[in-house]
Amino acid sequence: MFAVSKDYAPPLKLIAPFFQVGVIFYLISTILLFKYSSSFSYLQMDIAGWIHLFLLGFVMVVIFGAMAQLIPVVLEVGHAIVDLYYVILPLLSIGTVVMVVGFLYNPAIISYGGLMVLISMVIFALEAFATLKSSQIGTITVQTVAISNTFLLIGIVTGFVIALSFSGATDVDISDILKAHLFSVLGGFVLLTIMGISLTLLPMFSLAHGFDDKPIKIGFYLVTIGVATIFLSSIFGVEEYISYLLIFAGATFYLYQVYIIYELRVRKELDIWLKSMIFGFISLFISLTLGTISLLPNSPEGILHSSMWFFILGFIGFLINGHLYKIVPFLVWFERFSPLVGKRRVPMLHEMYPKGQAEFMFWSSSIGVVLGGVGLLLESDFIFKWGVSLLVVGAIFLFTSMVKMLSYGKGEDV
Numbered sequence: 001m002f003a004v005s006k007d008y009a010p011p012l013k014l015i016a017p018f019f020q021v022g023v024i025f026y027l028i029s030t031i032l033l034f035k036y037s038s039s040f041s042y043l044q045m046d047i048a049g050w051i052h053l054f055l056l057g058f059v060m061v062v063i064f065g066a067m068a069q070l071i072p073v074v075l076e077v078g079h080a081i082v083d084l085y086y087v088i089l090p091l092l093s094i095g096t097v098v099m100v101v102g103f104l105y106n107p108a109i110i111s112y113g114g115l116m117v118l119i120s121m122v123i124f125a126l127e128a129f130a131t132l133k134s135s136q137i138g139t140i141t142v143q144t145v146a147i148s149n150t151f152l153l154i155g156i157v158t159g160f161v162i163a164l165s166f167s168g169a170t171d172v173d174i175s176d177i178l179k180a181h182l183f184s185v186l187g188g189f190v191l192l193t194i195m196g197i198s199l200t201l202l203p204m205f206s207l208a209h210g211f212d213d214k215p216i217k218i219g220f221y222l223v224t225i226g227v228a229t230i231f232l233s234s235i236f237g238v239e240e241y242i243s244y245l246l247i248f249a250g251a252t253f254y255l256y257q258v259y260i261i262y263e264l265r266v267r268k269e270l271d272i273w274l275k276s277m278i279f280g281f282i283s284l285f286i287s288l289t290l291g292t293i294s295l296l297p298n299s300p301e302g303i304l305h306s307s308m309w310f311f312i313l314g315f316i317g318f319l320i321n322g323h324l325y326k327i328v329p330f331l332v333w334f335e336r337f338s339p340l341v342g343k344r345r346v347p348m349l350h351e352m353y354p355k356g357q358a359e360f361m362f363w364s365s366s367i368g369v370v371l372g373g374v375g376l377l378l379e380s381d382f383i384f385k386w387g388v389s390l391l392v393v394g395a396i397f398l399f400t401s402m403v404k405m406l407s408y409g410k411g412e413d414v
Contacts, residue, residue, distance in 0.1 A: 010068050010082050012335040016406055018065025018085075019328060021093055023402045025057030026317075027395040030388065038375045038384040039302070045166075049103030054312065055185070056096040056117060062320050063193060064088060064124055066327060067145075071131055074141050074200055080130035084123050091120035099163070107166045114163030121156045125149040140217050144196025147224055151188025154231065155181055180234035186311075187247055188227040194319060195220060195254050202258065205273055205326050206265035216257035222250030244295060248288055255281060271350065272358040276322025279366050283314025286373070306377040313391070314369045321361070321398055325353050328405045336409045352408045357401045365394030 032050055040047050068085050072078055079085075095116025102110035128149050132142065158181040162174050199216055203209065226246030233240035258281055290307035293299055329352035337346040368390030375384025 010072075010079065010085065012331055014082070014085055015065050015068050015331060016328075017089055018061055018068070019324060019402060020406070021089065022058050022062035022065065022320075023324075023395075023399050025053065025061060025093075025096070026321075027392075027399050029054040029058060030391045030395040033372075033388040033391065034385065038305075038381045039379045040305070045103050045107065049100045051312075052103065053096065053100045055190075056092065056099070059190060059316055059320065060121075061089065061092060061096075062324070063190070064092070066197070066323070067124075067128070067193075069327070069331065070197060070200065071128060071145065074139070074145070075131060075134075077131060077134050080127055080134065084127050088120045088124050091116050091123075095120060102166070110166045111160070111163040114160045118156050118160045121152055125153050139199075140213060140220060141196045141199050144192050144220060147220075148189045148192040148196065151184045151192065151227060155184030155189060158184060176234045180231045183227050183230045183234070183247075187223060187230070190316060191247075191251070192220065192223060192227075194316070195223070198254075198258065198319075201323060201326075202261045202277070205267070206261060207267045208261045208264040209266075211260050211264050213257065215253045215260065219250040219253030219257065222246050222253065224250075226250060241295065244291075248292060251284065251288055255285060272325045272353070272355070272362055273322045275362055276318045276325075279362075279369075280315050280318035280322065283310045283318065283369065287311035287315060290377075302377050302379050306373045309373045309376050310369070313372065317369070318365070321365070324398075324402070325358055325405075328402065329353050329408070332405060332408050347409070352405060354401050354404050357397045357404070361394045361397035361401060364390045364397065368392075368394060 029050065032053065036047070036050065042048075064085070068079070068082070095113045095118075098113030099110055099117065100113075102108070102113055128145060132146055158177050162177055162181060165174050195216060199213065203211070223246070226243045226249075229240055229246070230243040233243065258277075287307045287310040290303050290310065294304040294307055326349070329349045332352060333347070333349060340346050368387045370387070371383055371390065372387030375381070375387055
């Protein structure tokens with residue numbers, strides 16, 4: 001167990017709904033993939049709807065819930081105003097639904113959903129900054145929290161400008177702003193947040209100590225500079241391939257840091273968490289490779305589509321889902337069983353998640369990601385839909401696993 005003071009830790013009733021809502025959005029997003037073909041354009045409104053459903057409804061909701069718990073751990077201070085998280089979830093969830101409905105059926109309402117999402121993310125970022133201000137810790141993880149939340153604010157503001165354009169409230173050329181929005185959110189917030197959290201969670205769950213963290217520091221600065229320059233070049237309409245290379249190099253240093261931690265790990269058990277991490281980082285490597293190839297002249301569109309698929313479904317999806325099998329049992333244990341330590345036998349964390357369902361989730365989802373990526377690469381609807389089918393099965397197992405983990409020992413609350 002890692003040391004967390006009850007004075008700092010938010011209650012389970014605040015955090016659990018983020019994970020519950022997140023996995024529901026994940027399940028819905030996998031089911032909706034059946035309506036898409038293996039060849040498409042990122043400028044399609046329905047494609048934009050799915051991307052926002054997955055990234056806002058699943059990725060952002062789960063990250064916000066995890067950060068509600070991890071920020072006090074990393075900063076060693078309590079939240080500035082922890083009750084704001086009770087407001088963030090409904091605003092973000094309802095705003096996401098309104099935006100997706102707008103993308104699919106009525107562009108005029110996109111800005112209304114976008115405004116709700118904007119408010120929820122501004123509240124999250126400002127609360128995080130207020131909490132950071134009261135901390136004296138200056139680690140690389142803390143720096144990533146500060147920088148990633150800055151990019152989040154930039155990304156959500158540019159996204160709202162795009163939403164206003166879709167709704168007809170403004171008349172702007174969205175092609176360049178779209179790139180700034182995409183890289184600010186995906187590269188600036190999501191990737192940097194994952195990098196920062198990884199430096200805390202990977203050593204903690206693998207029991208790796210005494211490693212050199214220079215690679216991730218280099219990676220952090222490279223990704224930060226790369227995303228910042230892409231944002232500026234997008235705003236001014238300048239193509240900047242060096243920025244892509246900086247992000248690629250930064251992500252490569254991050255992968256090297258992960259390898260260093262993996263080699264020094266004490267815990268050798270190949271559990272659901274470690275399997276998910278391995279598959280996630282392999283997916284990141286595949287995504288970076290395909291993404292680099294897609295920059296070559298006259299490269300097929302399917303290469304870029306497959307690259308983004310492995311990044312979103314393979315890397316981000318598996319890192320989040322794998323950590324849920326560690327984080328949720330710990331939160332339940334901390335809430336319901338930590339007061340019983342020394343008084344009676346308490347369960348171990350590995351006893352608190354359904355191993356059979358977790359295995360089915362992993363294998364179904366991982367094979368689904370591979371088939372889906374191959375289907376997009378070859379523009380084969382048959383292979384793509386088979387991959388989607390397996391992803392849906394995996395999402396169902398993830399949902400049932402979440403229900404069981406959160407209900408574990410519920411009758412033994414103290």
